[in-house]
Amino acid sequence: MNPAEWTYTVTELERLRGSVEAGFTRVDGSLALLVQRSDQIDRQLADHETRLDDLERARCPLTGIATLTALAGLAFSAWQLTPD
Secondary structure (H helix, E strand, O other): OOHHHHHHHHHHHHHHHHHHHHHHHHHHHHHHHHHHHHHHHHHHHHHHHHHHHHHHHHHHHHHHHHHHHHHHHHHHHHHHHOOO
């Protein structure tokens, strides 16, 4: 291999190395962005689960109160229907 071919080969390898480094940098940045978005989504999901649990706990007494009210109404109606 003569010196001109050697110089050309080294130059092309250096350009190729630069292109690969730039590509890796771009991919690394994209992956970092995806990880950041994934973390945000995980935090939002945890927040939504907490809020949903709070709503479910708050709703539970309402069904009990509605049942007791219905039973009280039924008992009062039955008491009204009984002859004196």
